[in-house]
Amino acid sequence: MNKESMVQAFNEWMRKYIEEPNEFKAEFQTVIEFQRANANGEEPTYGDNCTAYLHKLDEELTKANLKRLDGELEQDISEAQAQAKRDVAAEAAKKRLAESGQPRPRGRYNEESPSG
Secondary structure (H helix, E strand, C coil), X not given: CCHHHHHHHHHHHHHXXXXXXXXXXXXXXXXXXXXXXXXXXXXXXXXXXXXXXXXXXXXXXXXXXXXXXXXXXXXXXXXXXXXXXXXXXXXXXXHHHHHHCCCCCCCCCCCCCCCC
């Protein structure tokens, strides 16, 4: 987990703490367990639990970002396909015009239009 991912995960942790305070009621029990472990000369499990939760938040954020990127990619592909269809239609129209023997129209958007 890089620094940016950790920052996002900690911010998500705080957001959830603010929006869902009931989910964090057990934190007081966690403090008591931490103090008890320390008093008994045991290694507290708080760090392990926090690390697991932080990784869970990172996975959730990663999935959300991938979903968003997937949606953006689908939109980009759709736009590229639409542009490709317009390009094919324009080329077909140019070919039909050339085959008809009629002169190509000159104008602002044709590449053969007089400059300026």
